Amino acid sequence: MADFSRPGSLYGAIDLGARKQALEAQARREAAGPQAASSVVEVTEETFTTDVIDRSMTQPVILDLWSPRSPGSAQLSPVLEKVVGDTRGMAILARVNVDASPQIAQALRVQAVPTVLAIFQGQAVTGFQQVLPEAEVKRWLDELMGAVEQFYEANPDVRPQLDGEADEQQAPQGPPVDPDLLAAEDAIDKGDLDAADAAYQRLLARSPNDEDARMGLAGVGLIKRTMSADPADIQRRAQDPADIEAQLLSADLEMLAGQVDEAFARLVATVKRTSGDERDAVRKHLLGLFDALPAEDPSLAKARRALASALF
Structure with missing residues (x-):
């Protein structure tokens, strides 16, 4: 389970279980349908505590620090609004014009715009500082929501209730x-x-x-x-493509760090440059890593196609 006890704890620490939680949460959001409440709020220095810190105690707040002078902000802000809106109220988008509210930018040590921070339980837990395509923003938010979902599992009293969930909670318990x-x-x-x-x-x-x-x-x-394993030693050894054991262990460490696509790409590349028993061992190891993800995880389909191409 992701640890929210300290700032920055989600950087590179989204665990595999969070991916399944994210997919399940997405299904629940889609079933719930759109909510009447807006998922976007404009934040000023006067409203920051109420609109960001207080709200973040029960749901993640995606903080968009933007400037009208920044072309990147003009590109990224609509993407954030769409992707956060797709959470159907499970997350909220808070927009801060850093030109109008410079003290917020200074307090958060913002060095460039656009900057995006995820605030949860009063802390900045993850973020990025560049213009990303919509698919990458969605992936980032899905992983965040998966980690938040695990936090809700452990702390159900702070979970926000979606429309229709009250009736669902009255339904008979499952097996x-x-x-x-x-x-x-x-x-x-x-x-x-x-x-x-x-x-x-x-x-x-x-x-x-x-x-x-x-x-x-x-x-x-x-x-x-x-x-x-010593991660530093494995990283050093993995620079040698011929060190198959190091490639396998590096992929394992990447999986544990939530770098799923990187782990899959590493082993597919290793399959391509090996043959015989070595290739078969790498293939089997990769298939074993597939088992660590839910069947509907989008990374699986991509990796299976890449593996098939490498083999045939």
Whole structure:
């Protein structure tokens, strides 16, 4: 689970579970339909505390620090409005004209515009400082919302309620959670990865298509393979394309850091330049990394096409 306890904690730290949470949250937002309340607010120095800090205690606030003198702001602001609007009120876009409110820019140490910051629980947790295409902005926001969703799971009292969710909460509860899934999660909390591995294996033996067990087992494998690795040493070794072990471990570390596309691209490139048993080992490792993501994750389709092209 992402840690919101300190500023900057989401930089490079979006975990794999957050991707599934993001996809599930997106489905709920689409089912809820548009909300009457606007998802955009213009912020001044006088309203910053109320419109940004206070609101961020229950929902992420995407802060767009812009200037009418900046061509980049003119490009990025409409993209942010569209992408944040698609969250159907789960996030809010707060726009700050830094020319009119220079003290806000100074307090946040803004060095250039446009700058985008995500504020949650009163802290800046992630952001970027350039003009990005809509697909990249959406990916960034989806990963943020996935991490926020995990925070809501642990703190349900602060989750904002969408229209229609009150009725949903009155609906009958679903089937009980599988005891082996609970056992695996408990083992992970205790740091017993072998017990978690065994619990996931038992669940998959009974229910081969259980996605939570499949993802959990793959995630445990990632942790076990990398727990004794020295990231700096692996990064140094990975500069040698012929060091297959370093390429595999680098991909594992990238997955754990949320750099999913980078991990997949690394191994696809390794497949292209290897042959025989080495190529087969890399291919199998990549397929194992696929198991760490939900089946509908868009990165999977892209990587599967790239792997097929590399193989054939």
